[in-house]
Amino acid sequence: MRSIxxxxxxxxxxxxAFYERDTVRVARELLGxxxxxxxxxxxxxxxxxxxxxYRGEGDPASHAYRGPTKRNAVMFGPAGxxxxxxxxxxxxxLNVTTEPTGNPGAVLIRAAQPTSAIExxxxxxxxxxxxxxxxxxxxxxxxxxxxxSLNGHDLTLGKKLFIVKGDSVEPLDIASTSRIGIRVxxxxxxxxxxxxNPFVSKQ
DNA sequence: CTAAAGATGTCCT
DNA sequence: GGACATCTTTAGA
Numbered sequence: 016m017r018s019i020x021x022x023x024x025x026x027x028x029x030x031x032a033f034y035e036r037d038t039v040r041v042a043r044e045l046l047g048x049x050x051x052x053x054x055x056x057x058x059x060x061x062x063x064x065x066x067x068x069y070r071g072e073g074d075p076a077s078h079a080y081r082g083p084t085k086r087n088a089v090m091f092g093p094a095g096x097x098x099x100x101x102x103x104x105x106x107x108x109l110n111v112t113t114e115p116t117g118n119p120g121a122v123l124i125r126a127a128q129p130t131s132a133i134e135x136x137x138x139x140x141x142x143x144x145x146x147x148x149x150x151x152x153x154x155x156x157x158x159x160x161x162x163x164s165l166n167g168h169d170l171t172l173g174k175k176l177f178i179v180k181g182d183s184v185e186p187l188d189i190a191s192t193s194r195i196g197i198r199v200x201x202x203x204x205x206x207x208x209x210x211x212n213p214f215v216s217k218q
Numbered sequence: 219c220t221a222a223a224g225a226t227g228t229c230c231t
Numbered sequence: 232g233g234a235c236a237t238c239t240t241t242a243g244a
Contacts, residue, residue, distance in 0.1 A: 067225070076225070086240060104237030106226050123225055153226050196225050 025049075028170060028177040034094035038113040038120035042068035043207050045111070046189055047181040050127050052159040053174070057135050059159050061127030061149055062181060065208040065215045067194045069110070071119035076200030079119035089167050090119040097176060099156070099166040106153035109161050111170060111178070125195070125206075126150045128214040129158065151216045 029048065034041060045066050052059040071079035071090070078087040078100070089098040090112055098110040098121045114120035127149040129136050136148045136158040149155040156162065161176065170177045188210040193201045195217065208215045 069225075078225080081241090084241075100225085101239060102224055103226050104224090104239070106237095108225060110225085125225085151226070157227095194225070198224095 025179040025182075026173065028173040028179060029095075031093070031095045031171050034111060034113050034170070035115055036094075036113065038070050038122060039068040039205055041111075041113045041120075042066040042122040042205065043189060043191075045122055045124070045178070046207055046209055047183045047187050049130070049179045049181055050124065050159065050176075051179060052161065052176050054135075054160045057132050059129075059136060060131035061129045061155075061159070062214075063124055063126075063178070064128050064212045065124075065126035065206070067123040067125055067207070068113075068205040069121050069123060069194075074200055074203065076194060076197040076203075077119070077121075079121075083119075087119070090121050092116060092167075094120075095169065095171045097161075097165050097168040097170060099161060099163060101163060102153075107156040107162050108152040109156050109159075109165075123152055124155060125152045126208070126214055126216050127155055127159075128212065146213055150214050 045063050048063050050061050050063055069077040079090045083091050093116045094113050096112045098112055099107055101107055109124045110121035112121050129148050137143055140148050140158050149158045165176055168176055190210045191204045192206045194206045
C-alpha cells in the first residue's frame with residue numbers, strides 16, 4: 016500500500032450524508048479512509064483497513080437485533096456518531112453509526128494502518144511491533160485512546176475523533192468474509208478488508 | 219435477583 | 232489450539 020504524506024491528508028471530516036446510508040455500503044467505503052484522534056497535542060492517525068457492518072432487524076449478530084436498550088441507544092440515533100461499547104470486562108470497541116435516525120446500524124472499525132503518532136501508539140499498546148498496534152478492534156481503541164467517554168461523540172465536528180477522506184489513487188482490492196467473533200449471522204459476508212494489507216487482523 | 223455470554227487479546231503448550 | 236482475565240449487559244426466573 017502506498018504510504019501517505021502529511022500534505023495529502025484532508026482535515027475535513029466526512030459529512031453526515033456519508034454515514035447516513037446503507038450500513039454495508041458504508042462499511043465497504045470506509046476502507047481507505049483515515050481515522051483521526053486528537054488527544055491533547057497529539058494527533059493520532061491511521062488508515063482504516065478492516066470493517067464490519069451490523070444492522071438491526073434481520074441481523075442476529077447485531078447489538079440492535081432485539082430493539083433499543085441503554086447500551087445500544089446510539090445505534091438508533093443519527094448517523095455519524097461514535098458507538099463505543101465495553102466488552103469482555105476489559106476491552107472497548109469503536110463503531111460509527113449509520114442509517115437515518117430511528118433505523119439502527121453501525122460499522123465496527125476492526126483495524127487500521129498507523130500513519131501518525133506511532134510512538135505514542137507504541138507506548139499505549141506497550142509494544143514496538145508496528146503491525147500489532149491496531150490490527151484488531153480492541154487493539155485499535157487502545158492505540159487511538161478511545162474509551163467510554165467518546166460514546167455518542169459526533170464524528171462530523173472534526174474534534175477529538177473523526178474520519179477524513181483517504182488519498183489512495185489506485186482502486187482498493189477489497190475482500191469480504193463472515194464477521195469475526197460472532198456465533199450467529201455467519202452467513203452474512205459483512206466483514207470487509209483490504210486484501211494483502213498486513214495491518215488486517217486476520218487474512 | 220442470578221447467571222451466562224460476550225463484535226477480544228495475551229500468554230501458554 | 233486452548234486457557235484465562237475481568238465485568239457489563241441482558242435474558243430469564
